[in-house]
Every structure is written in C-alpha cells, then in structure tokens.
Amino acid sequence: MLIHSDIDAYLENIIKNNHITLIHITGDQYGPDVVSPKKKVIIMNLNYHTSFSYHFRMAHELAHLLSDAPKVTYNHSQLSRGSAERQANLYGIKLLADYYFSEDQSQRARWDRRFQFIETFGLGRLTHLVETVLNAT
Numbered sequence: 001m002l003i004h005s006d007i008d009a010y011l012e013n014i015i016k017n018n019h020i021t022l023i024h025i026t027g028d029q030y031g032p033d034v035v036s037p038k039k040k041v042i043i044m045n046l047n048y049h050t051s052f053s054y055h056f057r058m059a060h061e062l063a064h065l066l067s068d069a070p071k072v073t074y075n076h077s078q079l080s081r082g083s084a085e086r087q088a089n090l091y092g093i094k095l096l097a098d099y100y101f102s103e104d105q106s107q108r109a110r111w112d113r114r115f116q117f118i119e120t121f122g123l124g125r126l127t128h129l130v131e132t133v134l135n136a137t
Contacts, residue, residue, distance in 0.1 A: 007055050010099045011062070015042075020065060035061040056092060056121040063091035089126055093133045096121055110134050 015022050021041045025031075029049035035042050042061045050057070067087060100117050101110045111134055117123070118130055 004055075007096070007099060011055065011058050011095075014062060014066075014095070018066065020062070033057050033061055035064045037065055040065060051122045051124065053120070053122040056096060056123060059092035059095040060088050061092075062095060063088040067091050086129075089129050090133060093123070093126070093130055094137075097130075097133055097137070107134075107137065110137065 012022075014020075019040060021039070023041060023043045025043060025045050026047050027045040029047050031045045032048060033042070033044050042058070042065070044054070044058060044061070046054075048057070052060075064084070097110070097117065100120070101113070114130060114134055118127055123130055
C-alpha cells in the first residue's frame with residue numbers, strides 16, 4: 001500500500017536530483033500551482049481547490065520541468081486541451097505510475113490495479129490518459 005510519506009520522498013528526491021526549488025504558499029482556493037522552467041521553480045498553492053491530488057499536481061509541474069516541452073511559465077491546468085498540458089499530464093501520470101506500480105512487474109497487474117491508482121491520485125477525469133500510460137508500459 002502506498003503511503004503518502006513514501007510518495008513525498010520519491011517526488012522530493014526527483015526535485016533534489018534535478019536542482020529544482022519547491023515553494024509552498026497558502027494562497028486562495030482559486031490560485032493554481034505555477035512552474036517557472038527558466039528559474040527551475042515550482043510554486044504549490046496548498047489551498048488550491050481541485051479534485052486532483054497534491055501528488056499529481058506536483059508530478060504535473062515536475063513534468064513541465066523535466067520534459068522536452070518549450071520552457072515557458074505554466075499555471076496548473078490539467079484539463080486544458082493544449083499539447084503542453086496533455087504532455088505534462090501524461091508525464092506526470094508516468095512519474096507516479098513508475099513509483100506506484102514499482103513492485104508490479106506485469107502489465108496485467110498494473111492494468112488490474114488502475115482504478116486504485118486513479119482513485120489514489122484523484123485522476124478520474126484523466127482515466128483515458130492513465131490507460132494510455134499503462135498501455136504503453
């Protein structure tokens with residue numbers, strides 16, 4: 001079973017290894033998370049109201065920094081249909097899936113547990129992307 005402190009440590013290790021600065025703020029519930037690729041900074045709003053888990057939001061923002069996408073400042077917006085946001089969603093899901101399913105070696109085991117993964121990270125609206133990632137691994 002995945003424990004939040006385990007996933008925190010996993011994401012923090014990625015942040016540290018890539019020399020990324022993480023800033024937590026307590027903004028209002030409508031203020032999205034932001035990433036500045038030029039400065040390698042992620043700003044997470046602890047009060048942001050969304051169905052997506054904190055860990056997915058973090059993985060999504062990390063994806064903007066770690067991917068080959070153009071380096072512009074992004075606001076957290078997972079439901080955007082833009083290519084950069086879709087790619088960040090896919091990469092963020094892959095980051096989490098690589099950890100979550102690290103003990104499940106078979107494609108079948110991952111597929112069978114996909115709904116637990118989706119529920120854990122609040123990814124119901126991105127089920128199709130989770131399935132895309134799991135089918136590719």
